Amino acid sequence: MLSDNGGAHTAKETRIFAQQLGLKSCFTPVKSPQYKGMSEALVKNLKRDSVRVNPLPDAKTVLSLIGEWTEDLTKITHTAA
Numbered sequence: 001m002l003s004d005n006g007g008a009h010t011a012k013e014t015r016i017f018a019q020q021l022g023l024k025s026c027f028t029p030v031k032s033p034q035y036k037g038m039s040e041a042l043v044k045n046l047k048r049d050s051v052r053v054n055p056l057p058d059a060k061t062v063l064s065l066i067g068e069w070t071e072d073l074t075k076i077t078h079t080a081a
Contacts, residue, residue, distance in 0.1 A: 003027060003039060021066065046073055 003025070015025045028035035050069035056062050 021063070042073070046070070049073065 018025050028039060046069060050065070050072070054065060056065075
């Protein structure tokens, strides 16, 4: 999980939640706008390609799909690179 160094992202509860989802918390370097842009682009693409096109009746559904979405997005990103 790539995020900036804001308090909401570095909070202990956030890091524990990410770990429970099987994500590793990674933080962008301080004062590094290019990394922040990359992180924001990832979120934008995830919302555009996955979140907005799937019925999401509850949090349980979202949590069950996140792994598939990020895997799909990773495949697309590596294919385009």
